[in-house]
Amino acid sequence: MNSENSISLSKTTKSILNQNGIKLNKNLGQNYLIDKNKRDQIINFGNINENDVILEIGTGIGTLTIELAKKAKKVIAIEQDKNICDILAKRLKEEKIDNVELLNEDALNIEFPKFNKIISNLPYQISSPITFKFLEYDFDLAILMYQKEFADRMNGEVGTKNYSRLSAMLHFKCDVKKLTDVSSESFIPKPKIDSTVVKLTPKKNKISLEDFKIYSKFTKALFQHRNKKIRNALIDSRHIITNLDKKEMKKCMNEIEDEKLNNYLKKRVVVVTPEEILFLSKDLNSILNG
Structure with a gap:
């Protein structure tokens, strides 16, 4: 994370948080990506076109949201923290971005509007329940960032320590592909563990x-x-x-x-x-x- 662009994203993020008196809470999974190269890589993994409707969970101040909106038909952005949501709404207005449906909601407790792709840096503490919820919907692909240990369990092989309810549930629903690791240095506040970006591709008609x-x-x-x-x-x-x-x-x-x-x-x-x-x-x- 040495490029000027990455430093710029880091400075921009810290500046916005400071200006609004926001202190991020690691216990709520508020770890914000400040590495522009990784941010752009995640977006590119989504292979976004102008017909895509993207679901994003845990938008934060819009590090992904704003760039997703520039490429997609629409972004459904869900952020539970009211103060953070207000900051993002202000940024979207300043950027003159009008194709984002911003919802100040708990993603676990609402019915998602229609979408065809999911791209999110997920709040770590809801990784498991939100992933199981995704499986209830039809979508083309999901590009999701998880804590590395969680991502390892998604592809856990039978008989190993990583074999779990998660890997067993995903087996009939999605192909899981690891795309890239993301260093803990790429976030503020810095988490204790590195992250991994994975791609979920739903399996069709595998099980009734x-x-x-x-x-x-x-x-x-x-x-x-x-x-x-x-x-x-x-x-x-x-x-x-x-x-x-x-x-x-x-x-x-x-x-x-x-x-x-x-x-x-x-x-x-x-x-x-x-x-x-x-x-x-x-x-x-x-x-x-x-």
């Missing part, structure tokens, strides 16, 4: 909505106890997948005669593939909730 809904519940139940055997993990998290009490659920499990299903129930969660979880979830759902 109904099957995915069931799969999602079972995946959530299983990965609350990732090192336990599947049978025990599901019993311990039964409230997520069934209304049966513990005694009733054990009785159902003990009466299963399918040898393949019984063999899966003896495995540890962390070594079972997404395809196997899908098989389990569909069969067990009919048994437990038939």
